[in-house]
Amino acid sequence: MYSKVYFKVCTLFLSIFFGLSVFGQTFTEKDLKLAVNNANDTSAIIDAQIALGKYYQNSHVKKADSIASLVLKSIPRLDALGQVKVLIFSAEINDILGNQDAYLRDIERAIPLTSKITNKNVLIRLNNLIGNYHLVKLDYYHSKEYFLKAEKLAVKSRQINLIAETYVYLALHFMYSNSKDSAEFYTEKALTYARRSSSKEIKAQCLNIQAKIFDYFGQIELSVAKNINALQIASETNNLYQLSKFNREIGIAQRTILNFDDAEFYFKQAIDYAKMIKDDRQRALALINLGLVYFDRKEYSKALNTTYQAILILENLNDINGLGESFNNLGIINREQKKFNEAASNFNQALVYFESTNNKEKIAGVYHNVGTVFQKQGRYKNALNYLEKSIEIREKFGSKNEIYKTYRVISEVYKALGNANKSLYYLQLYLDYMDGNTTIQSARKIAELSEAYRSDQRERLISSQSDSLYKQRQEKALTATKLENSQLRNNLMFYVIMALIIIAGLAVIIGFYRWNQVKIKQQQKEAEMSQTLLRAQMNPHFVFNAMSVIQSYIYDNDTENSSKFLVNFSRLMRLILENSSKEFIPLETEIEILEKYLAMQKLRFEDRFEYTITIDENINNDFTVIPPMITQPFIENAIEHGQLHTIEGGFINVIFKKELDMLSIHIEDNGIGRKGAKSNKKSKTHKSMAMEITKDRINNINKKYKTSGTLDIEDFNKSLETGTKVLILLPLREEKPNS
Numbered sequence: 001m002y003s004k005v006y007f008k009v010c011t012l013f014l015s016i017f018f019g020l021s022v023f024g025q026t027f028t029e030k031d032l033k034l035a036v037n038n039a040n041d042t043s044a045i046i047d048a049q050i051a052l053g054k055y056y057q058n059s060h061v062k063k064a065d066s067i068a069s070l071v072l073k074s075i076p077r078l079d080a081l082g083q084v085k086v087l088i089f090s091a092e093i094n095d096i097l098g099n100q101d102a103y104l105r106d107i108e109r110a111i112p113l114t115s116k117i118t119n120k121n122v123l124i125r126l127n128n129l130i131g132n133y134h135l136v137k138l139d140y141y142h143s144k145e146y147f148l149k150a151e152k153l154a155v156k157s158r159q160i161n162l163i164a165e166t167y168v169y170l171a172l173h174f175m176y177s178n179s180k181d182s183a184e185f186y187t188e189k190a191l192t193y194a195r196r197s198s199s200k201e202i203k204a205q206c207l208n209i210q211a212k213i214f215d216y217f218g219q220i221e222l223s224v225a226k227n228i229n230a231l232q233i234a235s236e237t238n239n240l241y242q243l244s245k246f247n248r249e250i251g252i253a254q255r256t257i258l259n260f261d262d263a264e265f266y267f268k269q270a271i272d273y274a275k276m277i278k279d280d281r282q283r284a285l286a287l288i289n290l291g292l293v294y295f296d297r298k299e300y301s302k303a304l305n306t307t308y309q310a311i312l313i314l315e316n317l318n319d320i321n322g323l324g325e326s327f328n329n330l331g332i333i334n335r336e337q338k339k340f341n342e343a344a345s346n347f348n349q350a351l352v353y354f355e356s357t358n359n360k361e362k363i364a365g366v367y368h369n370v371g372t373v374f375q376k377q378g379r380y381k382n383a384l385n386y387l388e389k390s391i392e393i394r395e396k397f398g399s400k401n402e403i404y405k406t407y408r409v410i411s412e413v414y415k416a417l418g419n420a421n422k423s424l425y426y427l428q429l430y431l432d433y434m435d436g437n438t439t440i441q442s443a444r445k446i447a448e449l450s451e452a453y454r455s456d457q458r459e460r461l462i463s464s465q466s467d468s469l470y471k472q473r474q475e476k477a478l479t480a481t482k483l484e485n486s487q488l489r490n491n492l493m494f495y496v497i498m499a500l501i502i503i504a505g506l507a508v509i510i511g512f513y514r515w516n517q518v519k520i521k522q523q524q525k526e527a528e529m530s531q532t533l534l535r536a537q538m539n540p541h542f543v544f545n546a547m548s549v550i551q552s553y554i555y556d557n558d559t560e561n562s563s564k565f566l567v568n569f570s571r572l573m574r575l576i577l578e579n580s581s582k583e584f585i586p587l588e589t590e591i592e593i594l595e596k597y598l599a600m601q602k603l604r605f606e607d608r609f610e611y612t613i614t615i616d617e618n619i620n621n622d623f624t625v626i627p628p629m630i631t632q633p634f635i636e637n638a639i640e641h642g643q644l645h646t647i648e649g650g651f652i653n654v655i656f657k658k659e660l661d662m663l664s665i666h667i668e669d670n671g672i673g674r675k676g677a678k679s680n681k682k683s684k685t686h687k688s689m690a691m692e693i694t695k696d697r698i699n700n701i702n703k704k705y706k707t708s709g710t711l712d713i714e715d716f717n718k719s720l721e722t723g724t725k726v727l728i729l730l731p732l733r734e735e736k737p738n739s
Helices: 011-023 029-038 042-056 061-072 080-097 100-116 120-136 140-157 160-176 180-196 200-216 220-237 240-256 260-276 280-296 300-317 320-336 340-356 360-377 380-394 400-417 420-436 443-537 540-555 559-579 587-604 632-640 673-678 681-685 690-705
Strands: 609-615 624-626 650-659 662-669 710-717 722-731
Touching (some): 042 061, 042 080, 080 100, 120 140, 120 160, 140 160, 160 180, 160 200, 200 240, 240 260, 260 280, 280 300, 300 320, 360 380, 380 400, 443 690, 540 559, 587 624, 624 662, 632 662, 632 690, 632 722, 690 722
Parallel strands (some): 609 650
């Protein structure tokens, strides 16, 4: 039986295939990138990124891996459904890369979320992955339990692709449980649904799974036939991942029947396709098998060099099972050159890798190889010890057909020990197997199948070349006609283009002149508003009141309050003078101005009112910027005209909130209100510019930055017409300190 891919990485082909069955050839790379750019919320962005990643699984594996790393970072911001989608996609990519530890971790992270998932399609995929997780752990009972759950959901959903996927998982479960009839039953059911699907990739993959099962149970001729059918479909759809994988598996079959030339051809084809999609793991696996072909030809130097190339790639990918396979092959090569110490070291290294992943079937294979080393050294007791361990493991795990190779070696060991009875017993077991084994008898048929496929390839190539030559002749004739027509149009086009250039140039000059005039007017208006703002903020009335308060504290010999008031006043004046001329200032600076101003006013009115400044936690104080002192005029009005010092329990609340992409500022007070202020003598004589200045500033920002800021004022208590509520809506802007 030729080399098998252990079930710990069996989802490699499933993840690729069933991911592409959704997106496959339906969308182009450009379409998917556009979908990512146009997505307007986190969930939609993640879905679009995963779709693009699935596209790259068949065109550029490294890009798919980059997208998997990117979407994993978004998990804390996603709901349970979004998290599971990301983890399923990440598991698929880690499986492609051969990173089994990361693959299992992704599934372990998804398992606790199962109860929160209501989306049936996602739940089917998740149950299948959890079932495969238990299959990897050799827990056949729970793996079957989850696969049957997925089957029940898939049949209810009537999703053909998902039903086919689930039956494939069940087929693999029974295959590794050595239940041949059940494995073949479920793979046939998977093919039945795959044939009803519009996706050729699904049909190709199900044929490949069927080939794997036939191979596992020693039916190599049927296995190759199914894989060649799968390869033909993959050629039609140009699925590069499938072309690489199927070529490699057919190459393994060719090596099994000792057809080394054909094996080399298929392995090199697999390498070429893997390079096209930047799939280093598929390339490394093909190199491992190509090294064995060189070994079979006794080209040991080439065999070692090729295997070392694979090891370098697999070490970079952290593919533990692949590394175990590579070192096992190195041991075989060194054993045949009678370098027994090097071979033993290689086999020990392979055991370390396989034991770390609990890969029982591969461990059994290494024990067999170690036994052959001891046999060649004449250390027969040690040889029997390892050979019997190999049989013991294979009776529980993996394909039973591999045991017979070990029977043959044990027979030879007992013969060397002079134990004729046991030697004949194990030889008879081996011969019984060989009588029923059709591998060698099928060699001719397999060679015929391979030649038929390659002949079909050549015919398609010839047909393609003929079509290409015909198209070239047509294109030449069409080009000649176009040249004649274009010469007639060239002169006319020249004059038209020159006229358009002149018109466009004039339009640019006129447009630039008008834009420059508008810009100059805009700058003038900004300067005028800045001066108006400064004069409004540096209210002589406020300055006079402030100085009077300081003077009264001094007369009362109240040095503590006078000092506190004076410090706040000087700091406030400094902030106003420094920031009034700026277009935007940090929110943190604006809040400091408000706090200084309110603290002074509260001290001035002997704590007769309270104030709060609240900032939404979603706002970044360090980077958010707003127009300077946009709120202070309204707070001044609240204190001066709202007469808060005369109200019991007077308050001012300033609230900064993030609303979508806007910054909302709420200024609330419970003063006498606008109606009461109108009847106040002091208010009648004071012409407040707060409303007019702020509206002009917001309109100016709207025009300059194409935004939609607003200003609204209403009564705080509408029924009593008391208090005032101001709502300022500004675009939310963020600037880095070094911008």
